Amino acid sequence: MAVIRDxxxxxxxxxxxxxxxxxxxxxxxxxxxxxxxxxLDSFDWLKDRIKRPKYVVDLSGIGELRGIRETSDGGLEIxxxxxxxxxATHPVIRERFGVLAQGAELAASPQIRNQGTIGGNVSQDAxxxxxxxxxxxxxxxxxxxxxxxxxxxxxEHAILGADRCVAVNPSDSAPALIALDAKFVVQTAGGEKxxxxxxxxxxxxxxxxxxxxxxxxxxxxxxxxxxxWAGSQFYFEKVRDRNVWDFALLNVAAAIKLNGGNIEQMxxxxxxxxxxxxxxxxxxxxxxxxxxxxxxxxxxxxxxxEGAVPLQFNAYKIPLMRNLVKRAVGGVEVASWAS
Amino acid sequence: MGIITWAKSPWGQDIPIHIAWGLIYVCAVGGxxxxxxxxxxxxxxxxxxxxxxxxxxxxxxxIPEKVARHSFAARAFHWVMAAAxxxxxxxxxxxxxxxxxxxxTYHWMAGIVLTVSIVxxxxxxxxxxxxxxxxxxxxxxxxxxxxxxxxxxxxxxxxPRRFAKYPMENKMYHAVIVLTGLGVTLTGxxxxxxxxxxxxRNPYLFGDMTWGLMYVLHGLCGVGLIALIMVxxxxxxxxxxxxITKSMVFGSLPRDYYLRHHDPERWxxxxxxxxxxxx
Numbered sequence: 001m002a003v004i005r006d007x008x009x010x011x012x013x014x015x016x017x018x019x020x021x022x023x024x025x026x027x028x029x030x031x032x033x034x035x036x037x038x039x040l041d042s043f044d045w046l047k048d049r050i051k052r053p054k055y056v057v058d059l060s061g062i063g064e065l066r067g068i069r070e071t072s073d074g075g076l077e078i079x080x081x082x083x084x085x086x087x088a089t090h091p092v093i094r095e096r097f098g099v100l101a102q103g104a105e106l107a108a109s110p111q112i113r114n115q116g117t118i119g120g121n122v123s124q125d126a127x128x129x130x131x132x133x134x135x136x137x138x139x140x141x142x143x144x145x146x147x148x149x150x151x152x153x154x155x156e157h158a159i160l161g162a163d164r165c166v167a168v169n170p171s172d173s174a175p176a177l178i179a180l181d182a183k184f185v186v187q188t189a190g191g192e193k194x195x196x197x198x199x200x201x202x203x204x205x206x207x208x209x210x211x212x213x214x215x216x217x218x219x220x221x222x223x224x225x226x227x228x229w230a231g232s233q234f235y236f237e238k239v240r241d242r243n244v245w246d247f248a249l250l251n252v253a254a255a256i257k258l259n260g261g262n263i264e265q266m267x268x269x270x271x272x273x274x275x276x277x278x279x280x281x282x283x284x285x286x287x288x289x290x291x292x293x294x295x296x297x298x299x300x301x302x303x304x305x306e307g308a309v310p311l312q313f314n315a316y317k318i319p320l321m322r323n324l325v326k327r328a329v330g331g332v333e334v335a336s337w338a339s
Numbered sequence: 340m341g342i343i344t345w346a347k348s349p350w351g352q353d354i355p356i357h358i359a360w361g362l363i364y365v366c367a368v369g370g371x372x373x374x375x376x377x378x379x380x381x382x383x384x385x386x387x388x389x390x391x392x393x394x395x396x397x398x399x400x401x402i403p404e405k406v407a408r409h410s411f412a413a414r415a416f417h418w419v420m421a422a423a424x425x426x427x428x429x430x431x432x433x434x435x436x437x438x439x440x441x442x443x444t445y446h447w448m449a450g451i452v453l454t455v456s457i458v459x460x461x462x463x464x465x466x467x468x469x470x471x472x473x474x475x476x477x478x479x480x481x482x483x484x485x486x487x488x489x490x491x492x493x494x495x496x497x498x499p500r501r502f503a504k505y506p507m508e509n510k511m512y513h514a515v516i517v518l519t520g521l522g523v524t525l526t527g528x529x530x531x532x533x534x535x536x537x538x539x540r541n542p543y544l545f546g547d548m549t550w551g552l553m554y555v556l557h558g559l560c561g562v563g564l565i566a567l568i569m570v571x572x573x574x575x576x577x578x579x580x581x582x583i584t585k586s587m588v589f590g591s592l593p594r595d596y597y598l599r600h601h602d603p604e605r606w607x608x609x610x611x612x613x614x615x616x617x618x
Contacts, residue, residue, distance in 0.1 A: 136346030142356045143554045144533070146349070149542050163443055164534055205441035
């Protein structure tokens with residue numbers, strides 16, 4: 001159980017200076033190695049002695065993992081170690097991919113955004129308090145979900161896609177990246193792999209112990225944002241208990257191409273509803289060709305929550321998600337809240 | 340490597356949570372080794388099958404060309420159970436060895452099919468079949484001892500009698516499958532209350548230790564079934580046993596095979612001209 005929180009445990013700190021070197025170290029040490037980016041997720045795990053890696057591979061010295069570069073097709077490539085502040089304040093991102101700037105800007109607090117990285121934000125582990133307390137739940141390799149019990153505290157947990165574990169993905173930048181059709185560049189033992197943002201995340205039905213596709217030895221190096229959605233109409237909204245600093249109860253990100261007043265094309269994703277950020281393809285199909293107004297938003301909201309199963313204490317998430325999607329699709333000016 | 344993975348419950352109690360997954364490989368390798376050793380034994384060391392007496396004698400004249408061995412109901416049960424069992428093994432263990440997919444729903448659905456088919460089989464075998472024909476009897480044990488002595492070179496041991504309906508190996512295999520099958524099915528049934536299935540969820544049905552032991556038993560029976568199913572498929576495909584496999588498809592054995600391996604006094608079949616449905 002989590003009892004020691006003051007000092008770091010002993011481990012071998014490995015500080016590679018290149019991606020090649022980092023890959024070698026990660027593949028050499030496999031499951032015994034822990035990838036350290038900004039440290040904001042890692043330090044809790046390590047100080048609490050819940051995760052006990054033998055080796056910690058610190059990526060902070062790898063220059064090629066930092067920075068935002070424009071690509072030849074008009075898109076951007078963001079190094080995985082680029083801080084959330086850099087993402088949120090980058091002029092090109094703010095001007096052309098504003099939904100990502102908003103998502104990054106609403107994550108945590110200024111201090112955390114100065115230290116936290118985009119790669120860490122999308123790869124961070126679940127925030128379920130039972131799991132993080134070191135209890136032997138499904139996600140920790142056990143055979144029970146303590147949150148999904150008649151008396152479990154599950155206010156922040158999943159309403160969709162639960163499969164034994166009901167933890168949710170806590171990332172704010174993830175839905176924005178899905179809305180922008182971003183690609184994640186992952187270095188694996190078999191070479192470089194580029195996956196769609198939505199395929200980077202996995203639910204408990206596929207692997208109950210991970211929130212993303214990274215296996216021991218793998219390394220997320222960059223996120224590429226294509227030009228396709230540059231300058232579209234964007235929508236990002238995050239609902240949290242404390243507006244100054246908190247994880248999302250739910251968030252929504254949308255990129256919309258309008259033709260006249262009609263939605264020509266749209267990508268929309270929510271997070272905080274399931275163990276992976278959910279791209280709402282049915283909503284995208286429903287909205288295509290329809291005017292961006294309250295009626296379309298209403299339909300989209302209702303469709304978004306179809307199949308949602310509330311737990312003991314999180315039924316509020318269903319109207320919350322319905323309203324967020326309604327506002328994202330219909331436009332915040334025309335969509336009113338409904339319970 | 341231990342065979343059980345332990346964890347600390349929230350109350351500080353050491354509880355088992357499941358088997359060590361390395362047992363998957365242990366059982367798979369064990370199964371392969373058995374197949375290799377058996378194949379070598381049969382190819383290079385085992386002699387011809389020997390039985391006491393010369394066969395059915397006068398009764399042989401009345402044995403039909405096709406001897407009914409399995410009724411349609413029994414065959415249907417076998418293949419439904421086989422499909423469910425293979426689905427269960429694939430969905431249980433492929434994700435553990437790296438092929439990841441959404442397995443839980445398929446797993447519990449196949450588990451329900453298996454459970455229902457086993458319940459059906461128990462009722463069918465108890466009330467509509469010769470229940471004791473699949474269980475070893477005293478003669479089987481005597482014959483097995485004599486067969487073992489002779490295979491070890493003691494030719495003074497009496498020749499064994501021909502088999503009843505099921506050879507001793509069949510009976511032993513069935514007994515082991517009954518144990519592992521019931522173990523995995525009973526524990527799996529209670530686990531249906533642990534996941535989202537057609538049953539109401541109740542994670543508090545048992546205490547942590549009981550649940551843990553249940554998961555361990557489920558896992559042990561499950562990995563045991565890896566080896567058992569490998570062995571079963573191996574024997575089903577062996578040339579000298581293939582006629583038995585065909586009987587599980589078509590329902591009957593050829594007359595010659597019956598006369599060579601079975602004792603008409605121990606497995607009485609309906610004479611020519613009378614209907615015979617098998618069990």
